[in-house]
Amino acid sequence: MGILTSAAKNKRDFTLQVPLLTASNEPIGWNNRITIMPRYTDSSTAHSKTFTAAGDYTDPSNHSVSGSGWSYDVKVDWNSSGSGWYNYTYDTNSGRRGSSSSPSNGTSLFDYGSFVSLYLDLGIGDGPHPGVGTNYCHMSVLYNQAGAYNALQYTASPTPNYTQARTFPDHSSGAQNIKLSGQHYGAHQYRQYFCLADVQSWGGAATSYLRFINHGGGASSKSKLTIAGGALLIHGMGGASSGADN
Numbered sequence: 001m002g003i004l005t006s007a008a009k010n011k012r013d014f015t016l017q018v019p020l021l022t023a024s025n026e027p028i029g030w031n032n033r034i035t036i037m038p039r040y041t042d043s044s045t046a047h048s049k050t051f052t053a054a055g056d057y058t059d060p061s062n063h064s065v066s067g068s069g070w071s072y073d074v075k076v077d078w079n080s081s082g083s084g085w086y087n088y089t090y091d092t093n094s095g096r097r098g099s100s101s102s103p104s105n106g107t108s109l110f111d112y113g114s115f116v117s118l119y120l121d122l123g124i125g126d127g128p129h130p131g132v133g134t135n136y137c138h139m140s141v142l143y144n145q146a147g148a149y150n151a152l153q154y155t156a157s158p159t160p161n162y163t164q165a166r167t168f169p170d171h172s173s174g175a176q177n178i179k180l181s182g183q184h185y186g187a188h189q190y191r192q193y194f195c196l197a198d199v200q201s202w203g204g205a206a207t208s209y210l211r212f213i214n215h216g217g218g219a220s221s222k223s224k225l226t227i228a229g230g231a232l233l234i235h236g237m238g239g240a241s242s243g244a245d246n
Contacts (some may be wrong), residue, residue, distance in 0.1 A: 009239035014108075018232040020191060020210075021075040023064040028123070030187055030228045032103055036218025038137060038223040039070035044137040046217035050176040052163040056195070057142070057213070067092040073209040083205070084110075093153070101131055108238035116169065116204065118197040123184030125222040136181040137223040138215040141168040141196060168210060169200040184226055192227065194244035199235055 003011045020028050039059075051057065062069030066237040084105030085237045088100035092123040098104035116143075125135030143166055154171050155161040167175035181242060183190050210232075 005239045011237065011239040014236065016076040016109075016234040018076050018234060019214070019231060020230055021077055022066070023073060023075070026228055028227055030155065030191070033066070033123075034069045034072055034227040035076070036072050036139075036212055036214040036225040036227070037068060037070050037220055038082070038214050038218065038225075040216040041219050043217045046215045046223075047179075048177070049138060049215040050173060051140075051162055051180065053094045053162050054160075056162065057165075057211075066149070071211060071213045072227075073211050074227070075206075075209050076231050078232075078234070103190070107236075109234065111239075112237040113201055115199050116202045117166070117195070117199055117233040117235065118145045118195060118210075118225070118230070119193050120193065120196055121191050121228045122182060122190065122194045122230075123191075123228060124180060124182035125218075125220075125224060125228035126184055126187035127221075128183050133181045135222050136179060136217055137225050138177050138179050138217050139225055140165070140176050140178060140213045140215070142150050142211040142213065143168045143204070143207045143216040144209055148206070152211065168179075169197045169202040178220055179217075180225075184224075193230075210231055230234040 020036060022028055023154050034158045036080045038046070040049065057071070059069035059071045064072050066072065084107065088103040088105045090100050090103045092099055097106045112217065124137055125230055142152050146168065149155060149158050150160040152166050153160045153162065153164045154166050164171065165176055180194065182192060212225070212227070218222045
């Protein structure tokens with residue numbers, strides 16, 4: 001049975017995938033992996049680590065250097081304006097929403113809000129079948145916002161508050177330290193998808209990268225983090241306004 005909106009249009013959901021790129025603007029994949037090393041090799045420090053100072057945000061020597069640094073910026077190749085701006089259409093042909101008398105920059109991406117999911121193909125440590133919790137790391141995901149007072153802090157003043165990390169997809173102390181366990185073997189034959197966000201409200205305005213930080217917990221054989229693929233998904237719901245067929 002079809003579901004109609006109040007505008008008598010077919011209501012349906014859809015998903016757009018945003019490419020995730022390395023620092024060299026190449027798509028991330030099993031043959032183009034990113035390896036993020038543990039910052040701390042003692043579990044007690046990594047277990048309780050949160051953001052308190054400028055030095056917690058970037059590896060000072062090897063930022064975005066796969067296999068060497070403990071921080072890495074994964075580029076997101078998408079329209080990050082968060083707004084239709086000046087992109088108007090002036091007709092209703094083929095599902096477009098404007099008209100000559102009332103042009104529109106509307107899109108069904110924003111009919112019900114902006115929602116995203118993040119799924120990543122991750123390897124943790126080295127070796128297959130290590131047992132639950134044997135290979136693990138403590139990590140966090142931040143996002144930048146161009147035009148804000150501070151790109152990686154949500155501080156509403158020019159002076160940054162380093163405890164207010166701009167964690168993805170929402171700002172919370174728990175998101176500053178996420179524990180993951182898993183496995184990693186060869187070119188990542190034992191692959192698995194980790195869900196780091198599922199249909200979360202997030203506009204992503206002015207965001208151009210996600211910064212991954214590996215707080216660690218053990219030696220690299222147990223706590224290095226390998227990103228072997230993944231997808232950032234934008235979710236929309238169509239049928240809220242005129243312009244769509246049926």
